[in-house]
Amino acid sequence: xxxxxxxxxxxxxxxxxxxxxxxxxxxxxxxxxxxxxxxxxxxxxxxxxxxxxxxxxxxxxxxxxxxxxxxxxxxxxxxxxxxxxxxxxxxxxxxxxxxxxxxxxxxxxxxxxxxxxxxxxxxxxxxxxxxxxxxxxxxxxxxxxxxxxxxxxxxxxxxxxxxxxxxxxxxxxxxxxxxxxxxxxxxxxxxxxxxxxxxxxxxxxxxxxxxxxxxxxxxxxxxxxxxxxxxxxxxxxxxxxxxxxxxxxxxxxxxxxxxxxxxxxxxxxxxxxxxxxxxxxxxxxxxxxxxxxxxxxxxxxxxxxxxxxxxxxxxxxxxxxxxxxxxxxxxxxxxxxxxxxxxxxxxxxxxxxxxxxxxxxxxxxxxxxxxxxxxxxxxxxxxxxxxxxxxxxxxxxxxxxxxxxxxxxxxxxxxxxxxxxxxxxxxxxxxxxxxxxxxxxxxxxxxxxxxxxxxxxxxxxxxxxxxxxxxxxxxxxxxxxxxxxxxxxxxxxxxxxx
Numbered sequence: 001x002x003x004x005x006x007x008x009x010x011x012x013x014x015x016x017x018x019x020x021x022x023x024x025x026x027x028x029x030x031x032x033x034x035x036x037x038x039x040x041x042x043x044x045x046x047x048x049x050x051x052x053x054x055x056x057x058x059x060x061x062x063x064x065x066x067x068x069x070x071x072x073x074x075x076x077x078x079x080x081x082x083x084x085x086x087x088x089x090x091x092x093x094x095x096x097x098x099x100x101x102x103x104x105x106x107x108x109x110x111x112x113x114x115x116x117x118x119x120x121x122x123x124x125x126x127x128x129x130x131x132x133x134x135x136x137x138x139x140x141x142x143x144x145x146x147x148x149x150x151x152x153x154x155x156x157x158x159x160x161x162x163x164x165x166x167x168x169x170x171x172x173x174x175x176x177x178x179x180x181x182x183x184x185x186x187x188x189x190x191x192x193x194x195x196x197x198x199x200x201x202x203x204x205x206x207x208x209x210x211x212x213x214x215x216x217x218x219x220x221x222x223x224x225x226x227x228x229x230x231x232x233x234x235x236x237x238x239x240x241x242x243x244x245x246x247x248x249x250x251x252x253x254x255x256x257x258x259x260x261x262x263x264x265x266x267x268x269x270x271x272x273x274x275x276x277x278x279x280x281x282x283x284x285x286x287x288x289x290x291x292x293x294x295x296x297x298x299x300x301x302x303x304x305x306x307x308x309x310x311x312x313x314x315x316x317x318x319x320x321x322x323x324x325x326x327x328x329x330x331x332x333x334x335x336x337x338x339x340x341x342x343x344x345x346x347x348x349x350x351x352x353x354x355x356x357x358x359x360x361x362x363x364x365x366x367x368x369x370x371x372x373x374x375x376x377x378x379x380x381x382x383x384x385x386x387x388x389x390x391x392x393x394x395x396x397x398x399x400x401x402x403x404x405x406x407x408x409x410x411x412x413x414x415x416x417x418x419x420x421x422x423x424x425x426x427x428x429x430x431x432x433x434x435x436x437x438x439x440x441x442x443x444x445x446x447x448x449x450x451x452x453x454x455x456x457x458x459x460x461x462x463x464x465x466x467x468x469x470x471x472x473x474x475x476x477x478x479x480x481x482x483x484x485x486x487x488x489x490x491x492x493x494x495x496x497x498x
């Protein structure tokens with residue numbers, strides 16, 4: 001035991017010496033954790049598969065060869081010399097190392113059997129609670145930036161000050177079979193009124209055989225890279241334009257279940273399939289009731305929406321994804337993915353929507369990087385949507401049936417040029433066909449945006465970011481905006497997917 005304690009002390013001391021203090025970059029730590037997570041997840045699932053197979057073989061062997069329990073033989077009491085020798089050995093094992101505190105040397109009080117059982121159960125579960133907030137200050141040449149420019153639910157909403165994401169996150173192990181996560185978000189609107197939403201709440205399996213994993217509850221669909229990310233992990237102040245056009249202000253999330261399979265390949269490859277309810281404003285391009293007009297009629301793309309209930313499996317939303325990661329060299333990593341989403345929409349009894357996407361993420365970091373710096377990351381996504389819209393002859397301006405098509409992409413590069421400092425540039429582009437919709441629909445027409453930003457991280461728990469947006473769109477012309485972002489976090493937040 002002394003050798004184990006000494007080894008553990010040396011190991012912890014070595015790890016502590018490598019950890020940066022106040023100068024740790026939160027994004028670099030999260031990225032390093034996520035890189036390790038991908039490797040650890042694959043190893044864990046392979047080990048679980050081996051354990052499950054061995055357990056099955058053991059159960060089959062026991063069932064095939066039942067043996068009667070042998071009679072218990074009387075145990076002879078140990079001799080005085082042997083008992084004394086055992087006591088000396090136990091005392092030597094329990095003796096604390098030199099320099100240990102007196103409190104550490106005191107033996108722990110004995111626990112009754114009930115308390116031992118409770119402690120064993122608690123040892124298989126844990127819970128982390130954290131809080132984080134993202135605030136904005138800035139201005140725009142548009143009097144109301146939320147009308148045409150900043151359409152995301154967590155984007156800056158108005159001139160002056162905005163608080164669009166105050167997040168309470170809970171994560172932990174439920175038992176040996178499940179872990180859980182919940183995310184409660186509070187937001188202030190333009191008038192300072194508070195709204196609350198249960199953004200995510202799901203359970204995830206931890207012990208399925210065959211490299212399989214199931215997630216069930218309310219969660220962000222595994223589509224592309226940024227849709228699954230919470231705002232505090234974004235590299236820019238606002239969401240990319242093409243994600244807003246296809247997934248709406250909240251991103252694509254819904255109630256459902258996801259099955260994922262980690263393929264037994266020499267490099268990371270994982271396949272996902274989500275089957276989701278696909279109803280509500282968070283399923284923006286699918287069974288979305290839309291927004292009420294002045295007469296109180298819910299409309300999407302100008303068309304009155306139906307309340308399409310689930311009649312069969314064809315009425316659900318399906319989101320498949322395939323992602324792989326490759327080590328290009330000792331200093332470069334590439335992750336590539338393809339995604340899709342298929343489901344009905346509410347503009348007619350038989351109308352449907354299809355969305356397709358591809359994504360790439362590349363990272364360079366030299367082997368001699370100090371505190372994770374320098375580094376360069378490049379991320380890009382391209383999406384295409386086909387929305388079959390029903391006819392609405394009763395609309396203020398009668399609307400025929402139409403196929404609404406949209407396509408676009410964003411590409412962004414971030415350069416970590418000095419510990420705690422990084423700079424980035426993002427370019428956005430989105431366009432659509434001339435399908436008949438109301439002329440003031442903010443989700444139609446050509447748009448592009450250029451966004452340089454610079455970020456300073458005082459510590460791993462806080463962030464300051466300055467970003468400029470040059471926007472141009474068919475609906476509003478040209479606009480200029482400047483946003484300052486302040487972010488802080490309290491507590492231990494779960495690591496995010498790499």
